[in-house]
Structure formats: C-alpha cells, structure tokens
Amino acid sequence: MPLPLKRLWYERADHWRFFRQWLRHPLTTAAITPSGPQLVRSMMAELPVGARRVIELGAGTGVMTRALVARGIAPEDLLVLELNPQLASHLGRMFPRAHVVCADARNLPAEARRRSDWGDEMADAVVSSLGLLSMPATLQREIVMAAFECLRPDGRFIQFTYGPRPPLRAEVANALGLHVTRGSMVVRNIPPATVFVYTRTRSQVIVPRPVR
Ligand SMILES: C[S@@+](CC[C@H](N)C(=O)[O-])C[C@H]1O[C@@H](n2cnc3c(N)ncnc32)[C@H](O)[C@@H]1O
Incomplete structure (x- = not known):
C-alpha cells in the first residue's frame, strides 16, 4: 500500500479505536x-528548548x-502513562x-521511580492530555502535585483544555505555587482547544544553599 494511504488507514483505525473507548469510558x-494535528503542533511548540526527558x-x-518522537525525544526518554488498558496495550x-x-x-512518582535506568534525573516537561478541567479540585491537585514531583525546578507542565479557560482551578494553582501562561488557541480541533503551560513560581524553585 502506498505510504499516504497507509498513513490514512492507520489514522482512521486510531480514530475508530478512540471512539470505541469513548463509548465505554466517556468521562x-x-x-x-x-x-488534531494543529493542537498536537501547538502542544509541541511549548516544549522547553533542548528537552530530553519527557x-x-x-x-x-x-x-x-x-x-514527541518526531521532535527528537528518544523513546527511551519517554515515560507514558495511560489509564485505559486497551489504549495502553496499543501504545x-x-x-x-x-x-x-x-x-x-x-x-506517576512511583512509576518514575520504577524506571531504574532514569536514575535521579527529573523530567524537562510533562505533556498532559488529561481532562483536568472537569475534575474535582482534589483530583486536580493530586495529579498536578504528582507531575511536579517528577519535574525539574524549571520544568514545564503542558496541558490543553477544550475551551478558553485554564484547566486548573485558581485555588489549586495558588496552593501549589504555580504560574500559568496561555499558549495557542486551536479552533481547528474537535472540540476547539487552548494550550496552557504551568511552571513553578520563582519562590518555589529550590536554590542550593551557599557552602559556608
Ligand atoms: C482527551 S484523551 C487524549 C488522548 C491523546 N493524548 C490525544 O491527545 O488524542 C485523554 C486520555 O487520558 C486518559 N486518562 C484519563 N484519566 C487518566 C488518569 N487519571 N491517568 C492516566 N490517563 C488517564 C484517557 O484514558 C484518555 O486516553
């Protein structure tokens, strides 16, 4: 089969696979x-320059x-978490x-620790497609805390949401000392989405103490 047709076939198969999982687990x-490809590109545009571990x-x-792989992240430097067993085995x-x-x-922290080859090095970025916006505050907090536990002090938590609102409730972001910036809004996506990046505020960055 010619390459463009093969790609289209895989794309269609993926869409069908995803839709079936939505029917089973809509929430x-x-x-x-x-x-869609524009949203994917907008998420990738927020990766830190020289990101290695994601x-x-x-x-x-x-x-x-x-x-991520196409952008040069080595598969060995990727830790991928997926809750749905069918999708996880496909991945x-x-x-x-x-x-x-x-x-x-x-x-996530327990899964990251299980990766003995990763040692103590932390991730440069977390790329999240979770439906954070519709989650209760306690769940948002648990997930984002887990992510920042695995991120370098200047690491980026990159997340999209459907619609223009930031994904984290303000009280959760404030309690965790996070600063949010808005990335691109992607109208040509189903549904339209906006990219957001959370980073630790300066006061939260761990600065090594000078040796006396
Ligand atoms: C909106 S889909 C995004 C899928 C894909 N990244 C994309 O952009 O097309 C959200 C995915 O997060 C998974 N998910 C939901 N809650 C999760 C959790 N607590 N931990 C890990 N994965 C979760 C779902 O099974 C689903 O595959």
Missing part, C-alpha cells in the same frame, strides 16, 4: 476523537507520543522502546 476519555499523561492512541505495541505503563497519573 475519562474526555473526547470523541484524538487531538513524561506524557493520558496518551490515548499516541498522537502526542508520535509527535505499548506502537512504541516498544518507550516506557508505556497502564497507570493512573496520580501514581
């Missing part, structure tokens, strides 16, 4: 179709994962060199 799947939360059928087959686990994003 956690949070969308009826995978993110964690992905809620990878679905792998559209962001594929883009495992698609990205055999990446570390794909079927796990809840709240358990």
